[in-house]
Amino acid sequence: MKQHISNQLFILSFFSILIFSSCKDDSQKTEIETKPTTPKVVEKKPLIAYGINLDNYLVKKDTVKRGETFGTILDQNGIGPTTVYNITQSISDSILNFRRLNFGKPYVILKTKDSLQKPTHFIYEKDRINYAVINLKDSIHGTTGKKPVTIKQKEASGIIKSSLSQAIDDAGLNYNIALRFSEIYQWTVDFFRLQKGDQFKIIYSEKYINDSIYAGLHEVEASLLRHKDRDFYGFNFEVDSTTGRTDYFDENAQTLRKFFLKAPLEYTRISSRYTKRRFHPVQKRWKAHKGTDYAAPTGTPIWSTADGVVIKSSYTRGNGKYVKVRHTNKYTTQYLHMSRRAVNVGDYVKQGDIIGYVGSTGLATGPHVCYRFWVDGRQVDPYKQDLPDAEPMAEKLKPAYFDFIKSLKSQLDKIPFVN
Structure with missing residues (x-):
């Protein structure tokens, strides 16, 4: 009997210790869980654009409306004509040409945050990357900048x-x-x-x-x-x-450019090639056609096929409006039937420069340019000439060139073709 009572006392003591320990652990856990934490302070990054902290200003964004000028825009924002005149006289056209604010271009006006809301900056986006900033404060000046690219x-x-x-x-x-x-x-x-x-x-x-x-x-x-x-x-x-x-x-350091372009424009089709005998669609008789006719929509730009000097920019009944360019003592080209000429006699033009626009003036049945080609004063078919290349690469540059293209060519060769 004593032994039984003793065993019961032992069991009760054991469970008492477990309960006490359990309560003690729970109280410690509760104390840890309820411990206050310090909230993290997230610093707000300043809004920087055009090299200016925009947080310091009221920001007005807009685009140039049709018919608006720099003066009318600033007038709408409380800046009078005298100040506008002073600004336009103080800022160089290389920073901003105030006469050429283009329709649809974005601009930004920054104003003070006080009750006056006085304009402090005019920002004009010339394109997606380049912009001009005109400081309208006491010291008027302008700067240009580029967005990070x-x-x-x-x-x-x-x-x-x-x-x-x-x-x-x-x-x-x-x-x-x-x-x-x-x-x-x-x-x-x-x-x-x-x-x-x-x-x-x-x-x-x-x-x-x-x-x-x-x-x-x-x-x-x-x-x-x-x-x-x-x-x-x-x-x-x-x-x-x-x-x-x-x-x-190319891979051998040979230039891809030729002295002459293949054609003087982006054409739809070649409607007539150089030939000694062709039935003229207007004059209704057989005669030589010493040119290449490129059909294209009216207004398509016509390029000079090589560098040269304009020696004729005129009109005749047969040629219509035309331009003639001397490239060297050996080569001359002519471009007929233009709707409009874009160069004058004496102008120096580079290869690819626009010299006129496709039309159907003179003896022409539809919009095209007749391209004529002279070698040593004789009209020839340009497609049958062994024309010179453009200026070759200097020999001293070739070692650097071959080193430069080595990895690029390897990368290019690894790109799979589409089949």
């Missing part, structure tokens, strides 16, 4: 089914890439004769504002066009470190 490199490939522009679109690329691509190869490939199944690969870079907002094509760094089972490489390389001028060369 990130350059991102990308790769792409495609296949020609109908046209280059369609192939670029099928590859999900920006149309500006098609324009740049055609510029690279315009001296060596006739893009109106691309064949179904021709392929291309490119390495290009794009501009992004604040690392996220697309701001346009930066450059095509390298390209490969497979046309008629032949590979045409193109690498963009700086040939003048002083001016930053670049040009495209």
Whole structure:
């Protein structure tokens, strides 16, 4: 009996210890859980744009309306004509041409946060990246700036089914890439004769504002066009470190440019080629046609096919409005039937400069440009001439060039073709 009582006392004591310990642990846990924590203070980052802390101002954003001028915009914001005149006389056109605020362009006016809300800055966005800041305070002055831009490199490939522009679109690329691509190869490939199944690969870079907002094509760094089972490489390389001028060369450092462009415009079709015998559609008789007719919509820009000096910019009954350019003592070109001429006699034009616009003036049945070509004073067919290349790469640049394109060519070759 005593033993039984003793056992009961032991068991009661044991459970008492467990209960006590359990209560003690719970009280400690509760005390830890209810301990107050110090809240984190998150500092608000200042809103910096155009090199200014916008938090310090009232910000008014708008766009230039049709018919608005710098003066009317500032007048609407409480700045009178005398001050506007002083501003326009104090700020150089290189910072902001106040006569050319373009319709639809964004601008920002910053004002003081007090009851007067006095304008302190006028900010005009020239494009997505470049802007001008006009300080309207006591000391009037202006500055220019650029939004922070990130350059991102990308790769792409495609296949020609109908046209280059369609192939670029099928590859999900920006149309500006098609324009740049055609510029690279315009001296060596006739893009109106691309064949179904021709392929291309490119390495290009794009501009992004604040690392996220697309701001346009930066450059095509390298390209490969497979046309008629032949590979045409193109690498963009700086040939003048002083001016930053670049040009495209192939894998052997040969320039892709020729002395003359293949054609003087972006044409729809060649409606008539150089021939010794053609039935004239207006005069209704057989005669020589010593030119190449490129059909294109009225108003299409016409380019000078090479550098030169304008020696004629005139009108005749047969030629209509026309321009004639002397390139060297050996070569001369002429462009007929323009709707409008864009150059005058004595003007120096560079290859690709606009010299006029397609029309149907003179003896013409529809909008086109008749392109004529002289060699040593004799009219010839430009498509049958062995025309010179543009200025070749300097020998001293070639070692640096081959080193530069080594990794680019390897990267380009690894991009798979689209089949």
